Amino acid sequence: MNSLLLHCRPGFEGEVCAEITEHAVGLGIAGYAKAKPGTAYAEFICAEADGAAQLMRRLRFAGLIFPRQWARGRFVGLPESDRVGALLEALADYPVCGSLWLEVFDSNEGKELSTFCRKFEMPLRKALVKAGRLVEDAGKPRLLLTFRSGREAFLGLAEADNSAMWPMGIPRLKFPREAPSRSTLKLEEAWHHFIPRDEWENRLAPAMTAVDLGAAPGGWTWQLVNRHMRVTAVDNGPMAPSLMDSGLVEHLRADGFVFRPRKPVDWMVCDIVEKPARTAALIETWLGEGLCREAVVNLKLPMKQRYAEVRRLLERIADGLQGRGVRVVIGCKQLYHDREEVTCHLRRL
Known part of the structure; x- marks a missing residue:
């Protein structure tokens, strides 16, 4: 063998x-x-x-x-x-x-x-x-x-x-009819992959706070609201009315790369279509400055040398956080619901 x-x-x-x-x-x-x-x-x-x-x-x-x-x-x-x-x-x-x-x-x-x-x-x-x-x-x-x-x-x-x-x-996840987009399954799969199921009640707990960068129309926000978190959805585009009616979502029409929360949040999630180097810098800022405790972020991939690029970006993030004296666990996976991208999970220790 x-x-x-x-x-x-x-x-x-x-x-x-x-x-x-x-x-x-x-x-x-x-x-x-x-x-x-x-x-x-x-x-x-x-x-x-x-x-x-x-x-x-x-x-x-x-x-x-x-x-x-x-x-x-x-x-x-x-x-x-x-x-x-x-x-x-x-x-x-x-x-x-x-x-x-x-x-x-x-x-x-x-x-x-x-x-x-x-x-x-x-x-x-x-x-x-x-x-x-x-x-x-x-x-x-x-x-x-x-x-x-x-x-x-x-x-x-x-x-x-x-x-x-x-x-x-391949996870057997069912698309929730109430979710405004199929991208919602990306975040659900990420939680299954990166967070042990017996830790969900503590790490994905009701009343936690979260920021969704590039939120519209709300596929990822729906997962956070479904866990009864309070969400700041940042996007210049419109959010699904059902999410706004939940009373748990504040929609800010702003640039996700510029927005910073007034106080630290439990979760930051981001699925913005942008050059991966810029997204990697955003990750380093949020974790390095203590703006969130955990994050799930998608890195869009180039057409060629995709593994080499992912390795380079992960090393850049790790080195940058180490230079700030911040201890973080970093995971990365191309999930089944990803396309030309990989999903990163980061958690401050």
Whole structure:
């Protein structure tokens, strides 16, 4: 099992290759990354048999930026006549697993396989349990079967506490009909990714204060109001009337890059379409001057060298805050609901 499979957003295969290669070099793990544009995945082929296991053991999946899911293993061919039997045979040298996920890639080909996977999962699960290859045990690795076609699958392993929270890294979030825009799901997904669920009641508590920069028409503001926070929505555009009727929103028609709150707030969120360097400077100001305790901000990406640009900006933010003597935890992820952007979360310590 010397191959590491990494799911991603279609078109970002190169960024995944650059990111995992940088980590492998830093850890002294020999290998090479490969990917085809538009396939929604990349592979890192390790020179040593335990290279992929080493990478997964020494890296935290939540700290990776562009991969949505990962697994160590190999691709195997599957005959149409007896796929279950072929999988059982191929899994003979794998450990007993504690859970099973069937996955596909986030591509047109992958979507066509979704129905097949739903129908195939139950007979496969029953066969694995009967053969003693699958037991309910959170301490054992998860078996991730990623189908490239009905005739080929990647037999992968990943630890449940060091991989994606959802199959394929795609959250099952329902769009709230009351929200004024689908961008609301970006902020909800960010909370799921960056904040442990058992900390929501304290860190996303009612009566907290928040500022939404570039708020109109209010997709992100809706999430804050839904948590019963008091929100200052900053945007020259109009806000959804339903949000204004809540009594929890103050709308200021102002430039989000110029606005500063009269007193510190608990949260600052920002989804302004702007050059990422300018947004990074804004982040440093808000956290560095103590204008907020936590922030979720989107960084729009350039057309080329996207991973290199994100790394440069994150280092700039970290160095700037360190220079101010401010201790901050910084996270960054290209979430499923992001497009040509990444989402950053920052929290003052």
